[in-house]
Amino acid sequence: MTSDATLARLREYMVGPSRFMTLVSVFELGIVDTLRATPGQTAAQLAETVGAAKPDAVEQLLFLLVKEGFIAYDETTGGYSLDALGQVAEKDLDRALRYMNLIKVTALRQLFYLTESVKTGTIVGLKELYGADGTLYDAVDDNEDLNDSWLTLMNQVTANIDPWFFANIDVPAGSQVLDVAGNTGLGAIHTYRHKQSPGLKVTTFDLPHKETEALANFKAEGLEEHLSFIGGNVFAEIPKGFDVALIKHFLDMFDKDDVLTILKGVHKSLNVGGEVHILVPVYPEDITDTDNYNVDFFPAFFIGAAMGQGGPQKLSVYQAWLEEAGFKVTKAITKDAAEIPRDVIPVQAILSATKVA
């Protein structure tokens, strides 16, 4: 790369935050919805409709969207209309907007303190902005804005990825299944719905304070006979005697030492011959692969906004760690990029492994 090319790339990085918020703001102001309903409005008309202080500000924000070809501007009439944004299905735009909102609410301001987070292993931004000492997953309990943006996204991610996950793992009839760090039971419910069989029992394992909500969720689904909850901490002791363990959306939150502690704990919890199935975003084996955006987002997000540590690994690294924990890896597949909508950042993988002895 020439020095000029490197400097030009730095400029791309510099405009990252302003581009992001300009786009988010145009959506938040309702300009996209307004133009979808009534194309051809001028900056003055838009300002009045969306409650902007002055048309000048609307015009300024829309320059970038015109530059991108997202919105069209008619020099003759001074009217705006949807261009590329009008050709995207609304459900696709909604999905992208949820992710953008997650980034705005849980990460944008917090990342200001990324360097301090790396130095301390804590989420300094959460402390500074919310007075919160723990992780994002603790802070959502006390802060509605964090919870809303987080929960909305996680429900969407789960809905989109679970069908693929369950289609690619085997849960033998009548298995005793443990959903490790299964939160308030959604994973257990999905497991039962996708893998129902006579005698199938699924146990959600998570912190004790999640029990009440989990049991209520099981009851609401009419599944209280098949699903149960055990309270505890994955770093203390994981309950034993299971045929299948699931670890979804969890391993990427931790550094290597903690991941190994979890995997070894799961190894102990399984019967001999039992299987663990892991769902986790992965980095590409060739880190310079430009189609995989996990590297562009997750390190900063996990260290500076969510956990003060963690981040995904390459598939081969997770394989090695499973072997180190005593497992024999039987499956390691990454979701085909062609099957992932182009706005979606996480590239997910499934790893299956057996406790051999």
Next chain:
Amino acid sequence: MTSDATLARLREYMVGPSRFMTLVSVFELGIVDTLRATPGQTAAQLAETVGAAKPDAVEQLLFLLVKEGFIAYDETTGGYSLDALGQVAEKDLDRALRYMNLIKVTALRQLFYLTESVKTGTIVGLKELYGADGTLYDAVDDNEDLNDSWLTLMNQVTANIDPWFFANIDVPAGSQVLDVAGNTGLGAIHTYRHKQSPGLKVTTFDLPHKETEALANFKAEGLEEHLSFIGGNVFAEIPKGFDVALIKHFLDMFDKDDVLTILKGVHKSLNVGGEVHILVPVYPEDITDTDNYNVDFFPAFFIGAAMGQGGPQKLSVYQAWLEEAGFKVTKAITKDAAEIPRDVIPVQAILSATKVA
């Protein structure tokens, strides 16, 4: 643009904040300096040197820089060394880092509130984060972090752009010059240094509280005979009887109505035949020009972080506004993109205009 291309572009926007802070943090941690001095260090060695809590976090941050080709990773030794970043002159990197620091300190967190800023015409982020009611230029007086990042950048911008500005404007010998919104006199000093002639007098016009520092600056340069200060407000009355008025780094801070007020005030302040010379960043005439990054940065910055209003305009728009204020435009030139380092966002222009009668 296909729907897929639009969604992929939205993903580029989404990773803007995390990419930006990952890069900034690698510099802030001193990793680039460390690797320049001692190439080949592992994540564990780097973590110890830069005071990171764990090597895992260093490795996570560096994935992105390896993806970009900024830093190289040796699989065999586990050592990192500068790649593309090692081929950029340190003075060029320093310039880029100052701009990145400005964006981090004055804009990143503040832009979270951009939508509210558009609705109110005030900088909600400054209020929320600093308890400040005015503009960024007011807030720098009370907040060292804002002042440091801002002043460092402005001094750099002025040093880089003033030689071009003064090489392209004419200041007749013995002129009486007014530097409108001249702050604490740096512009007046530069004017005298570049355009010295018998009888040349330059007056800095700005808010009265800047007078003491301006006069001290003039004295420190030994120019107190040639430079003076008048306190006042450009929106009230601009002092009269000048041959030349300079308006640098100022018009882009305001919406059209305020720009016209300023230009009409300057028109009154000039003698007939007098000239105004304006230095201002401009948007390209074809807003879809991808080489001009003013559109990607300034609207969000001025509305959400600096002024609660404002933003540059096209050169043709400034020409039209000058004519509307009673001037005859005699020069309108934009700095050649080939002469601007590739990391620099502002594309600046000079407009000269005469008071004809």
